[in-house]
Amino acid sequence: AQSVTQLGSHVSVSEGALVLLRCNYSSSVPPYLFWYVQYPNQGLQLLLKYTTGATLVKGINGFEAEFKKSETSFHLTKPSAHMSDAAEYFCAVSLTGGGNKLTFGTGTQLKVEL
Amino acid sequence: GAVVSQHPSRVICKSGTSVKIECRSLDFQATTMFWYRQFPKQSLMLMATSNEGSKATYEQGVEKDKFLINHASLTLSTLTVTSAHPEDSSFYICSAFHPGEGGEKLFFGSGTQLSVL
Numbered sequence: 503a504q505s506v507t508q509l510g511s512h513v514s515v516s517e518g519a520l521v522l523l524r525c526n527y528s529s530s531v532p533p534y535l536f537w538y539v540q541y542p543n544q545g546l547q548l549l550l551k552y553t554t555g556a557t558l559v560k561g562i563n564g565f566e567a568e569f570k571k572s573e574t575s576f577h578l579t580k581p582s583a584h585m586s587d588a589a590e591y592f593c594a595v596s597l598t599g600g601g602n603k604l605t606f607g608t609g610t611q612l613k614v615e616l
Numbered sequence: 617g618a619v620v621s622q623h624p625s626r627v628i629c630k631s632g633t634s635v636k637i638e639c640r641s642l643d644f645q646a647t648t649m650f651w652y653r654q655f656p657k658q659s660l661m662l663m664a665t666s667n668e669g670s671k672a673t674y675e676q677g678v679e680k681d682k683f684l685i686n687h688a689s690l691t692l693s694t695l696t697v698t699s700a701h702p703e704d705s706s707f708y709i710c711s712a713f714h715p716g717e718g719g720e721k722l723f724f725g726s727g728t729q730l731s732v733l
Contacts, residue, residue, distance in 0.1 A: 511657065538724075545620060545709070545724035592660070603650070604722070606660040 504529040504595045508607035516615050521565075521580040523610045525593030528574060535576040536594040536604065537567055546592065552576065563587070588614045618644050620712045622725025629700055630733055637695045637728045639710030645690035646712035650722075651683075654707040663708075666693040700732045 509524040527533055534553050538546040550561025557569040563586075567578045576593060590611050594604040619642040629635050639649055647668045652660040664685050665673045672685035682704075684696040693712075697704055709727040 506659070543625070543726060545622070545726045546711075547724075548722070603662065603665070604660075605662075606652075608657065608659045 504533060504597070504605050506593050506595050506605055506607035508591075508593050508610050510610055511608065512611045512613065514613040514615060515583045517585055518582050521578070521583045521587065521612065523578040523591050523593075523612065525567075525576045525578065525607060526574055527576060527593075527595045529595055529597075531597060534596045534598060535567075535569060536596065537561065537565070537576075537578050538592045538594060539563075540590045540592065540609075542589075549578070549591075583612075583614045585614050585616075588612055618642075618712075618714050618723045620710065620723045620725045622710050622728055624728060625726060626729045626731075628731045628733065631701050632699055635697045635700055635730060637697075637708055637710075637730075639693045639695070639712065639725050641691045641712040641714075641723070644712075644714050644716070646693075647690060647715065648713040649687060649693040650711045650713070651685060651693075651695050652709045652711070654709065654727075660709060663695075697730065700730070702732045705730055705732045 505528050507526045536551045537549040539549050540546045549565050550559045552559045552569045560566045565580045590609050592609045593607040596604050621640045623638045649666040651663045653663050654660045662675050663678045666685045666687040668687045674680045687693040707729050710725045711722050
């Protein structure tokens with residue numbers, strides 16, 4: 503079985519500041535890890551995913567995440583926040599690389615202030 | 617990218633009535649779709665896997681007679697909440713699995729907020 507913990511249901515940053523959204527997972531097998539973003543009134547959109555290979559994964563909109571097996575973490579970062587980054591972010595784990603059966607975290611609402 | 621349309625986005629109904637939620641893949645054929653439910657401040661929880669032309673596979677603890685899933689075509693899956701009660705009030709979201717080579721595989725609808733009075 504697998505599970506995901508997202509620390510902080512709400513995160514607030516200033517525009518231009520570093521964004522750090524935390525995600526820790528547990529999995530009985532090597533995990534496939536995902537970050538999704540949900541803008542208001544829209545479906546979840548894939549930001550990035552880790553399957554195998556390089557542990558630093560780059561995604562869309564300047565986001566990246568690093569898989570750290572020793573820390574069972576997959577934190578999401580962006581060097582400089584933009585107002586358009588305000589959204590809900592979900593970390594998820596899957597037993598398959600295609601992500602067709604996901605276990606989600608509770609989500610983190612990111613607020614970007616001027 | 618691929619588009620998944622979910623309708624309605626919001627529904628309010630009286631206790632005891634049934635509500636149908638539709639999930640359509642607009643520009644691809646999805647042999648497999650998934651239905652999730654999210655209670656406030658909780659994770660999206662997988663309810664069931666919907667396979668075109670066959671019975672849905674329900675997760676443990678999900679009542680199949682209460683949450684009827686039909687996947688009659690390659691582009692449409694429906695979730696019917698039968699005899700809805702206030703405890704069924706939740707956010708329901710579907711996703712469709714795109715079988716194409718490479719790229720993103722799973723696409724989500726925008727969700728349905730169900731409120732049962």
